[in-house]
């Protein structure tokens with residue numbers, strides 16, 4: 195593996211999930227690949243899980259890491275080409291080039307601006323990062339995708355209901371309310387990854403005008419009726435996203451869409467999933483998040499091994 199931007203960089207998703215689950219059982223078994231290697235972690239946006247799980251994954255592989263929070267620790271970065279840099283001190287071209295001199299793998303988080311759909315969905319910023327980096331690049335959440343999260347999510351589902359079970363499991367991605375406009379990246383990415391698993395019956399439920407971009411949702415059953423979607427579900431994955439159609443807008447904050455204990459009763463005693471961070475009693479009721487069926491901490495734990503298997507694949511290709 196060279197760069198890791200999306201599921202399209204993965205040869206076989208089944209094998210990758212299986213390998214990540216095996217790695218979790220013996221996480222220090224590939225330390226020779228990280229010897230004298232450095233992973234740079236660059237954040238244009240805040241993070242708790244991604245930052246720490248990637249550091250832990252690198253540690254497990256014997257790698258050194260450095261982390262840069264661009265907005266707190268660095269110069270203000272200019273993203274546009276050809277601009278007169280009156281308010282910014284360093285251009286992304288030099289910044290990425292230089293940072294990539296200081297590491298063997300560069301992992302980057304850069305959220306969308308949610309103002310210009312075309313720019314976000316062309317992944318203009320991430321493509322610049324790929325262009326200017328001298329070393330392999332890992333996507334720690336870009337404008338439209340969050341692949342390390344999705345890999346951890348698939349691992350979590352597979353640990354509970356292995357994909358090769360005869361009976362198909364039903365997974366529902368449910369939009370849930372939020373006060374701020376959030377990216378579509380987790381929802382896009384989850385849909386993209388889960389569509390590769392034919393043993394899963396996948397449904398998206400969201401309010402009108404919240405349908406995901408068709409590249410990520412084509413051939414996926416999408417319904418505006420949340421109660422109907424929840425029937426017989428084995429996993430409910432809650433996530434807010436802003437509208438793709440009316441780009442970046444919050445068109446609905448109807449609390450009826452919140453995940454409640456009563457709604458979970460419609461399911462097949464479904465496991466509750468969320469990538470975190472989550473706003474309690476806005477996205478999901480305390481009673482659901484704190485119930486034994488909530489697997490959000492397992493998802494967070496699996497972020498380590500999802501990152502680790504990706505770093506390992508890249509390190510193996512470097513050696």
Ligand code: CP
Nearest residue numbers: 241242243244469470
């Ligand atoms: N789920 C996730 O990516 O969490 P952070 O934003 O805290 O990294």
